[in-house]
Amino acid sequence: DQQVKQNSPSLSVQEGRISILNCDYTNSMFDYFLWYKKYPAEGPTFLISISSIKDKNEDGRFTVFLNKSAKHLSLHIVPSQPGDSAVYFCAATSGTYKYIFGTGTRLKVLA
């Protein structure tokens, strides 16, 4: 049973516009959430995270929003750049180091 779901396998966005990547989870014990970015032939790299005590965390062009009642988080990238084209994974943990990852969303930013 998939505890962390990314229902959109792919997303295309025009350069300069906003990219919104979504993630849903089912386990109410999750209290820390992360986004990783992955380029082809490389390992995932940490992008941004959020604790369940917050509903928003911002880092430059990247903002993560958490809606605990809906068990939903989203990653906003504004403005989107061609270098943002990658696969994005959301992950969740219940306070431990064991992350549960989603299946990933491939973002393509069109120049």
Place this chain on the structure above:
Amino acid sequence: DAGITQSPRHKVTETGTPVTLRCHQTENHRYMYWYRQDPGHGLRLIHYSYGVKDTDKGEVSDGYSVSRSKTEDFLLTLESATSSQTSVYFCAISLGSGRASSTDTQYFGPGTRLTVL
């Protein structure tokens, strides 16, 4: 970049043969992990280690064993490889300060692409 290397980077082997993948870190991080990445499944945890000789199973541990005799090395062994173990394998490390946080996240190695014929 975190000092994580994986070897080999690519391997083709035959069904039934043993395979060992190596992860080496220079960061002196306490925790080390092995994941596999497959289309439609994302990243799934195979095994992890929270110290020398201390290991535990992840969600897809069947058919895999691990060993950690030194802080810097974490080995993943497929005792008898099967075609279902064809995958990309990633090693990760984390500081292990006590709780996941923005300053204690997992850092990933470059991956090993394994093909079992």
